[in-house]
Amino acid sequence: MLLGVRHHGPGSARAVRAALEAAAPRVVLIEGPPEADALVPLAADKDMRPPVALLAHVTDEPGHSAFWPLAEFSPEWVAIQWALEHGVTARFIDLPAAHTLARGTEETDPGPGEDPGPAGDPGGAGRPDAAAVRIDPLAVLAETAGHDDPERWWEDVVEHRAGAARDPFAPFAVLEEAMGSLREAYGVGGHDRDLVREAYMRLQIRAAQREFGDDVAVVCGAWHVPALRRRATVGADRALLKGLPRAKVQLTWVPWTHRRLSRVSGYGAGVDSPGWYGHLFSAPDRPVERWMTKVARLLRDEDRGVSSAHVIEAVRLAGTLAAMRGRPLPGLGETTDAVRAVMCEGSDVPLELVHDRLVVGEVLGEVPESAPAVPLQRDLAQSQRRLRLKPEALEREIELDLRKETDAARSTLLHRLRLLGIAWGEPAASRGSTGTFRETWRLRWEPELSVRVAEAGVWGTTVLAAATAKAESDAVGAPALAEVTALAERCLLAGLPDALPVVMRVLADRAALDADVGHLAQALPALVRSLRYGDVRGTDTRALAGVAAGLAERVFVGLPPACAALDGDAAEEMRGHVDAVHGAVGLLGEATVGDAGSGGVRGRWHSVLGVLAVRDTVPGVVRGRAVRLLLDEGELAQEEAARLMGLVLSPGTEPADAAAWIEGFVGGGSGGGMLLVHDERLLALVDAWLTGVPAEAFTDVLPLLRRTFSAYETGVRRTLGELVRRGPAPRTHAEVTGSGSGMPGFAPDLDTGRADAVLPLLSLLLGLGDPAGTEDDPGGGTGAAAGTDTRNDLARVAP
Structure with missing residues (x-):
């Protein structure tokens, strides 16, 4: 008795149980790796809860593995459960995993998670791709018949109309005939390995018949039924199996999820709606009403107003849609359309939640502790x-x-x-x-x-033990110094005291040999962060302190020369290194480097920043960043910062270099926007410089300035815009002749002169004509009156 099924199909699962109940075979043969025969009794364990999967992996190479997933609605799982309940022998008869995993992947079916791709049309209009037919023949038949749900097609066309209640074997006879036609048209669909698998299955069926007679039931993919029915000699089948490579494998049960059932698996076809299929299989009656109740409960849990009336109307609408589409019962398409229209008010946002939580589902299976495991x-x-x-x-x-x-x-x-x-x-x-x-x-x-x-x-x-050994191996094989320091941090986080000495020894050796300041700057932050975990986690980090201090000293010495003669990209990267080292120095605290009078780590770092801030060979973005860091640390007075900005923004400095300095000083998400808001002298310097940039240089500096100011929060940009709109306040005679502190800030009122300067361009963009009027236009105004009229026009036109 050959029972062809669709893997993970609830309709097929119900049909298999009905056929087994009617035939009462003495042995049930199931498509799957025969090495798992010893694991079959575990399926009856009270702690076994599908979805689960048979995991096979090469003993010496665990990463080389394969899965055979099973859900409660999988026909194979139903067959196993029936056999265990009735004390009947259950065996797997597919090609052994020892051969499958030894052959590699070049000739195997798509593995877990691999997408076989959509059905193509290489053979002419309307002709499905042969590989798609092989992967899921029922889906191809359903699509050909105009159905988007293979399981609903199975129920509509086979179960509901084939007299399954009177003859439990009728659906399988109909399906075998359809598969025979497909095999005649497509052969093996490009999967030559099927010939080997089917030869092995035929041999196993013969062996079972010799042992149990004709009371043998075979549950396998419908695609294989015509080949298993075909009469072939034992010699021919054994010839196909001769010389197959073999590997030593281990098998066990592992938990699986509904989400993973929606992907292509060891059984070939994945299902798009495992949660829906599980509901169809488990619902004793009124599946649509029970489904709508589940949806309503989910939406109520998410604080959406769904009443009993919504459930009733959704059930009615689903039934109406099924009748209009010529289907005996509503399927997933009808229920989804009804839920969208009635419970989700036409919105796809809550519908996505229904799809994720119910249609697909987040069920995780369980396996008993007695299952084999490493x-x-x-x-x-x-x-x-x-x-x-x-x-x-x-x-x-x-x-x-x-x-x-x-x-x-x-x-x-x-x-x-x-x-x-x-x-x-x-x-x-x-x-x-x-x-x-x-x-x-x-x-x-x-x-x-x-x-x-x-x-x-x-x-x-x-x-x-495994984490310790892995950390030691990774430390020895790490190609970069930063990876070793990151590994030291991870060892502290993971509590691996035995691995830390090995990592620290490798770290010290690499740091002594690495002369690249960039590498040292990348390595220092992770190493310094690790020092903080000794307080909370109780980890001894004294070994890290000496290495961190030595690494910091090497960075301090090598950073100024490394910042010379850098292009734009290298300068941006170095600015990132400066920020990282600055943060690391803050965490190092009062650890002393060099002699006692050097001021410790912070004092040495401030000296380095002072050198970077005034050295002309250092790129502007790095110099600006150094000034900003000194200002934030209180090591630089605001007047001195304003003086340095004034020097950089003087006419003698190239506009591109000045823009880079501004980017370093107030850019990069460093809170520079708030600094400009509260220190109007600095904003006035930037404003005065920007208005004086020559036209030929403005297009070069504009992208950098846009990147700088676009990183500010909306409120900060709005405040800066209001300040700039008012313009700088006029300076008094005392401020001009005295030794005041520079630019006095911005005026409290709008500077109409500055505003009128942009009116011609805005008028041109908005199509308002010449705001100043012309000699040929006697109605056109001039001066302040014309500017006022144009501003009024802009106020009416502008959004």
Whole structure:
């Protein structure tokens, strides 16, 4: 008895159960790797909850793996459950995973997550691509018949109209006939490996028939049924299997998710709506009414007003749409249209939530502890239970207070896993306190992480041992100094005291040999940040202090020469290095470099900034940044900063260099906008310089200035615009002849002269004509009156 199915199809699953109940076979053969036969009894464990997957990986190369996912609505899972419930033998009969993984991927079906692509039309109009037919033949048949949902097509055309209630085998006979026609037209669809797989399956069927007689049921993809029905000699089948490569593999059950079922898997076809299919399979009756109730509950939980009347109207609309479209029952398309129109008021925004939470779903399966697992996986599972960090498919955010023992242990575990390449958690920006004692993580468990755990098992049998070995190996093989310092920081975060000495030794060696100031500047911040974690985490960071101080001294000595003769891109990069070193120096605190009279790290750094601020060979963006940092640190008086800006913005300086200086001084998200708002002398200097830039140089400096000022917040830009609109206040005789402090600021009222200067250009842009009038236009005004009239016109025209 051959039962051809669509993998992950609820209609196929119900039909398989009905056929097995009617036939009562003595053995059930299922498409899947035969090495998993010993794992079949685990499917009856009370702690086993689909979706799950069979994971096969090469023993010596865990990253080389394959999955066979199963959901509660998968026909294969239903067949396994029926066999276990009735005490019937269940076996897998597909090509062994030992051969599949040994052959590599060049001739295999698309693996998990790989997209086979849409059906093409290489054979003529309306002719689907052969590969698409092979990947999901039922979907091609449904599309040919004008249906967008293969499962709904199966129910409408096969189950509802083939007398399935009277003859449970009728749907499979109809489907076999359709598959036979497709196989005649497309052969194997370009997948020659199918011939080998089908030869192995035929051999396994013969073996089962010799053992159990004719009471054999085979559950496999519908595509294979015609080939399994075809009579072939044993010798021919064995010839196809001769010489196949073989690898040593291990198999186990791993949790899976509905979201991953929507991707192409080891069974070929993925499904776009696993949550919807699960509902169809589990709903005992009135599936549309129950579905609309689920949708209403979800939307109510999101504070949307959905009443019982909405549910009733949505059910009626879905039924009406099904009748208009000639379908026996509403499908996903009809229910979605009804939900959009009635419950979402035509909006696709809440509909996306319904699709994500219900149509696809975030269900994560579970496997029992007795399932085979690598030692690292067992240690991780114990840590998860001890720390109450349950893996979940739905992304969630957690806040950790490192002053608490449990939260600190959670943080350590997550950092160790990240170091091992197991990205269960990702650090996120905290919305509350920004202290170093608090961390925010986003957690989401993906099925692929089971493979990452298996891969990481080569480093050790526990998370701590594996992370330590991995860190030591990464330190030795790191190509850049900055990567070693980042690794030192990660070792502290992950609590790896045994790995830290190795990392520090490599760090000291690399720092001594690296003469590139840029590399040293990149390495210093991560190293200095690591010093902060000794307080909260209780980690001994004394070994880092000496290396950090020596690294900082090398940066101080080499930075001024390294800033000479740089082009624009190199100057921007160096400005970033200066900012990074400045932040690192602030964290270093009072650690002393050199002799006691040198002022410590801060004093040495301020001296370096003073050199950068006045050296002509240093690019303007770096000089401006140095002045700004000294001003913020209180090491430079505001009058001196204004004097330096005045020198840079003098007519003797190239406009491009002056614009770069301004970018360094008030650009880069450094709060320069607020500085200009509160210090009108500096704004007046910038304003006076900008109005005096020659026309031929203005187009060159404009992009840099736009980049500088566009980074300011809207309110800051508005305030600066109001100040500039008023213009500088007239200077008194005392301010001109005395030793005042420079530009006095901006006037309280609008400078009409400055405003009139832009009127001709605005009038031209808005099509208002010449604002000053001409001799041929006696009605045109001149002077202030004309300017006033034009300003009034602009006020009426401008938005």
